[in-house]
Amino acid sequence: MENASPININHSQNRQEYISQVVITAGQMRDIEGRIFAAGMPVAALMEKVAGLITLRIQELFSLSRNIYRVGILVGPGHNGGDALVVARELHFRGYEVWIYSPFSKLKELTAQHWQYAQSLGISCYETLEQLPNCDFLIDGLFGFGLERPLTDAIASAINHFNEWQKPIISIDIPSGLHTDTGEVLGTAICATYTLCLGLWKLGLLQDHALEYVGKAELIDFDIPFADVEAILGNTPKIKRITRKTALASLPLPRPAVTHKYKAGHLLLICGSRRYAGGAILTALGARASGVGMLSVAVPESLKSILVSHLPEALIIGCPETESGAILQLQLPENTDLSSFNAIACGPGLTREATPIVREVIESDRTLVLDADGLNILAQLGTIPTLQQRQAATVLTPHTGEFQRLFPDISDAKHDRIQAVREAAAQTGAVVLLKGARTAIANSQGVVWINPESTPALARGGSGDVLTGLLGGLLAQAATKQLPIENIVATAAWWHSQAGILAAQERTELGVDALTLTQYLMSAVRIQQC
Numbered sequence: 001m002e003n004a005s006p007i008n009i010n011h012s013q014n015r016q017e018y019i020s021q022v023v024i025t026a027g028q029m030r031d032i033e034g035r036i037f038a039a040g041m042p043v044a045a046l047m048e049k050v051a052g053l054i055t056l057r058i059q060e061l062f063s064l065s066r067n068i069y070r071v072g073i074l075v076g077p078g079h080n081g082g083d084a085l086v087v088a089r090e091l092h093f094r095g096y097e098v099w100i101y102s103p104f105s106k107l108k109e110l111t112a113q114h115w116q117y118a119q120s121l122g123i124s125c126y127e128t129l130e131q132l133p134n135c136d137f138l139i140d141g142l143f144g145f146g147l148e149r150p151l152t153d154a155i156a157s158a159i160n161h162f163n164e165w166q167k168p169i170i171s172i173d174i175p176s177g178l179h180t181d182t183g184e185v186l187g188t189a190i191c192a193t194y195t196l197c198l199g200l201w202k203l204g205l206l207q208d209h210a211l212e213y214v215g216k217a218e219l220i221d222f223d224i225p226f227a228d229v230e231a232i233l234g235n236t237p238k239i240k241r242i243t244r245k246t247a248l249a250s251l252p253l254p255r256p257a258v259t260h261k262y263k264a265g266h267l268l269l270i271c272g273s274r275r276y277a278g279g280a281i282l283t284a285l286g287a288r289a290s291g292v293g294m295l296s297v298a299v300p301e302s303l304k305s306i307l308v309s310h311l312p313e314a315l316i317i318g319c320p321e322t323e324s325g326a327i328l329q330l331q332l333p334e335n336t337d338l339s340s341f342n343a344i345a346c347g348p349g350l351t352r353e354a355t356p357i358v359r360e361v362i363e364s365d366r367t368l369v370l371d372a373d374g375l376n377i378l379a380q381l382g383t384i385p386t387l388q389q390r391q392a393a394t395v396l397t398p399h400t401g402e403f404q405r406l407f408p409d410i411s412d413a414k415h416d417r418i419q420a421v422r423e424a425a426a427q428t429g430a431v432v433l434l435k436g437a438r439t440a441i442a443n444s445q446g447v448v449w450i451n452p453e454s455t456p457a458l459a460r461g462g463s464g465d466v467l468t469g470l471l472g473g474l475l476a477q478a479a480t481k482q483l484p485i486e487n488i489v490a491t492a493a494w495w496h497s498q499a500g501i502l503a504a505q506e507r508t509e510l511g512v513d514a515l516t517l518t519q520y521l522m523s524a525v526r527i528q529q530c
């Protein structure tokens, strides 16, 4: 954090950025909340403040009109339900037609008081699903981060019932039924249209399998003092969302006024085979977009001319090839060896025949990105023992299937991807990027970056090749800087997804083939720079 006088730390840009990055668990939220109440903030006052902010946002999302005026409020037994009851009261005063549903007989005291007051205002309250009025949208205040066990019987069937209504649902803090940390569905869960996350981003909202329940997630910042967050998480929180600011900070921009091509990094790509020539081209185009000063691309000899035609500025190295057209041997130009390069990216389109090549680059002292067949070969060689000997920085970029081949003993990456990628990084000492709808990046000290924004448009062949090239190019340029490798990897993931989002906006989610994606990389970063 830049130095800011203590007076304004809670209102500064720094706090905004910090709050937008931090990702927390239910336990950490409870501890932070505990500090706030211990410092004298009455629970009821905080609930009033939070619910007031929720009400304002709801009025923006569903402005009162002739067609939108009926709102059903689902109330749980805890303070999530308390929030919802305050929202119910405030929307009632703002002219919405409000009804409340809660099947719980035992409510927390504050929640029970709000229930009683809502009834005194004449707001219709229901305890059973029968005869519920129609509505234009629903507000889910059943459970927040206090959900402790799977939902069963009455409340589970009620949630399924409301999901079947196909009405827009706004979930307060977390879609009810989702595990706050793993994002797992505990029995069943509300399928939210919007999730208004309170105070600090909950980890479960960033887990791939939660996304279909979360809908569009927004943060309701209710001025949690920076000191309280820092007291629980420390100055460098372990799990962070990649933000535009952090991503742009690791880009090699602006360039120094005086520079030359070798100062802007030299990347060696080792990729492609006669069967997968396209993978080599896409990886090289991704690398080109990174701005790397010099790009060398080692491919089987038979691919050399097609690579030259696509990338006239790159040094294409034609290597001896096997019968089936895989690279047989890395044959670098005269007076060149692996130490001539700032970074190496190896794997796309290699096929499994290129084991000697992968072994050679692993044994080198260069910063190394392994992807695709580079990862499959690493898995065959034995992930942990093979990497143990490496001193230089290693980045692995598996999708879920490659991850499970690399780390068969790590708990199922689908269950808790964040924990899985952390374990993989700790076991290998590598930075591990686990691809997904919310790509997660971990280093061996347990720091995790999560990319909070992406698009299903990127789920296509070749998209990963582009990322590998882009990442390799950024690492080659950063070789002389002291930036943490995981920050560079996070920036590459962010840049890649922003290009996909921009391309999908202009061409729909069906129009983002990998070649098109390479053409959006530049405009994505230019737009984000404004």
Ligand SMILES: NC(=O)C1=CN([C@@H]2O[C@H](COP(=O)(O)OP(=O)(O)OC[C@H]3O[C@@H](n4cnc5c(N)ncnc54)[C@H](O)[C@@H]3O)[C@@H](O)[C@H]2O)[C@H](O)CC1
Pocket (backbone or CB within 6 Å): 029, 033, 046, 047, 050, 076, 077, 078, 079, 080, 081, 082, 083, 108, 142, 143, 144, 145, 146, 147, 148, 149, 150, 151, 152, 155, 172, 173, 174, 198, 199
């Ligand atoms: N974080 C903050 O600073 C603020 C949070 N607020 C809201 O409070 C909830 C958390 O409230 P809490 O009472 O701790 O938990 P819930 O509302 O999620 O309710 C849990 C409640 O339900 C019971 N329960 C747990 N599991 C089950 C189950 N499977 N079936 C039935 N009942 C279950 C449990 O015993 C609890 O009583 C947070 O999300 C915010 O919405 C503050 O209002 C504002 C500040």
Ligand SMILES: [K+]
Pocket (backbone or CB within 6 Å): 080, 140, 141, 142, 143, 144, 171, 172, 173, 174, 175, 176
């Ligand atoms: K909720």
